[in-house]
Amino acid sequence: MAAASDHAETTKICSHCDRAIPSSNIDLHYAHCSRKLEKCKICGDMVPRKHAEEHYLSTHAPVTCSLCSEMMDPEILALHKGEKCPKRIVTCEYCEFPLPAVDLFEHQEVCGNRTELCQLCNRYIRLRERVAHDVTCNGVPAEIPRSIREAERGRGARRPPPPPQDFSTRRLLFTIAITGIAIFLGSLLFQRKPDAGQVN
The missing domain is CATH 3.30.40 (Herpes Virus-1)
Structure with missing residues (x-):
């Protein structure tokens, strides 16, 4: 118990950072600590004043989900992307x-x-x-009940007959003739004419 009281006498708690500091260094520590360090209001960590904003942005600032653009705390971003984001890819x-x-x-x-x-x-x-x-x-293939087979047969009987296929020989010959004429005219129009300088 005496050792504990000696330890309490040799250290003091810094009022700025709440750390135990040797009594002989407390004034020097406090001057440095209060001027250079800032306590984060969110996590309580002591952060250099010049990096306080960077600490906030990298650790505590709300982040945007890259998939759905929803803002959230950074600690739940991984859970959101893995399980809750409506635009996450699932199969x-x-x-x-x-x-x-x-x-x-x-x-x-x-x-x-x-x-x-x-x-x-x-x-x-x-x-x-x-x-x-x-x-x-x-x-084992299931037996189709007789009532269903009869109903299907009845539906088949009520179907309208397919339209007649009207492919007459005359129409076929006419189509072939028109196609032949088109090919002949195309070959005449797109035929290359030899240049005057070329010899046959």
């Missing part, structure tokens, strides 16, 4: 296409509704249902 879980996070929900709504053929059961499965289907698929 679609169905097609692995990279896109901004703000567009992901809408993209996956469409992309998840695309279908792929299951090689085991030979049925088309939505991509959003693919994982659950793969777990339950036993590789």
Whole structure:
């Protein structure tokens, strides 16, 4: 206990920087400390006065996200860019296409509704249902109920017949003749004429 009181007698706390300074040097330290150093109002670090603004700008000043231009404290910038920024690039879980996070929900709504053929059961499965289907698929093609087959057959009967294909021989010959004439005229118009100085 006596050693602790000796230590307390030999040091004093600087009123400017709150550091323990040997008693014999406290006046000199205080003169230097109060003139050259400044306490940061945010973190409490002692910073040289000439670098106080630089310290603030590099450590505490709000920063702008390079992706979305939102202002924030520098300590949360990495978290923002990695998890919260609406313009960070994420990939679609169905097609692995990279896109901004703000567009992901809408993209996956469409992309998840695309279908792929299951090689085991030979049925088309939505991509959003693919994982659950793969777990339950036993590789046996499902029997299509008779009512659905009849309904599809009925819909097929109501389809209007396709328009007739009117390709007559006469029309074909006319097209060939016009094309031939166009090629002949083009070759005459764009034919090079020899220069007067050239000898054939």
